[in-house]
Amino acid sequence: MPELPEVHSLVADLGARLVGRTIARFDVSSFAALKTFDPPVSALTGRTISAVTRHGKFLDFVTSPASGADVGEPELHLVLHLARAGWIRWREGPPPPPSGRPGKGALAARLVLEGDEAGLDITEAGTKKSLALYLVRDPAEVPGIARLGPDPLEPEFTEEVFARILSGAGRAQIKGVLRNQGLIAGVGNAYSDEILHAARMSPFKPAAMSPDEVASLYASLQSTLRGAIDRADGLAASELKREKKSGLQVHGRTGEACPVCGDTVRQVTYADSSLQYCPTCQTGGKPLADRVLSRLLK
Incomplete structure (x- = not known):
């Protein structure tokens, strides 16, 4: 299971790859992994990834509105908890065509970026599926984040x-x-x-x-x-x-x-x-x- 040090390093690696890029689409293969329905994942299309951060073991992909959107439209946060067997794989180019029945393989979700169609494959090994995805307007809407104690790397953790x-x-x-x-x-x-x-x-x-x-x-x-x-x-x-x-x-x-x-x-x-x-x-x-x-x- 990825813990604080690995998630911290994922933030640095993925932030360097993703910040400033525009989302072409976000496809969910494992519907059980998606824990929210409003807003729909289709709302991510055209949005720009403005930051990658974390809350404990949760990854947070912060997205800003698409160009031309209404002034004052809020950020959306794609929050991911990798659980015991989840991981993220970076793709340099377009994704391969889907194979097999949706949700039956290791692929849980796929982020595709505009331009070269590079992006992320979010996977989970094994049969016990615990990986969780949330699309929220505020990270505190995620129950696991709302319950978190203090972060041991913060200066306040004396x-x-x-x-x-x-x-x-x-x-x-x-x-x-x-x-x-x-x-x-x-x-x-x-x-x-x-x-x-x-x-x-x-x-x-x-x-x-x-x-x-x-x-x-x-x-x-x-x-x-x-x-x-x-x-x-x-x-x-x-x-x-x-x-x-x-x-x-x-x-x-x-x-x-x-x-x-x-x-x-x-x-x-x-x-x-x-x-x-x-x-x-x-x-x-x-x-x-x-x-x-x-x-x-x-």
Whole structure:
């Protein structure tokens, strides 16, 4: 799943390609992915892409009215959440002709630009479809954006703000708090594992912690996210998945040696996800029980 660092890098890459271009059409192949109906996607035709930005893990393609439109016509925002298996592929030329039944393949939607007909193919792998598209006049109309907590890369996200979030979460497990988009925007399963490994903390540690632990976790959060962004700086969308995987220390590396201490990276599996951690670095050498209600083995 693309998380804050990948979406941040997608904004830079796609912004350089799209800003100033005019939309010829926007075709939706997976109708289940489109979560809004007013305005219709046909309203994008002839509009200019004026900015590409993000809200947590949500991509926001900001479009301005077509030339000759009524004065005061509002911006429209094409908002995209890539979910677990979604991605964006840049095309240099016209799209290939459609094949197969609409919505049955990986293609969810296609953005075609005027002129050379270059554009974007929005795809989603697998059979469990969670990718979501919204066309709105205000990003706050998207429920997931309206619920977002503060962005950890913004200057306002200070250590004091972070401490209040953790204190408010009480005895909730820190892994879940870091992933909760209503508390902190943009951190998902992979980077929460990486942040906790860097901070040498158990994923099941209660969120309410000492000031020294808060400072350590805050520093790890900032260094992990900003380090991932720095590694992805200047990369095209097609290169971001490989870069993310190569930079991970524990996430997705079950059975491999921890690069810090050499211990074996372990895993805890849940119904629909899993976490990875290093026992030596994070849990005093004790493996965590691999079941839904995991706790330290005694």
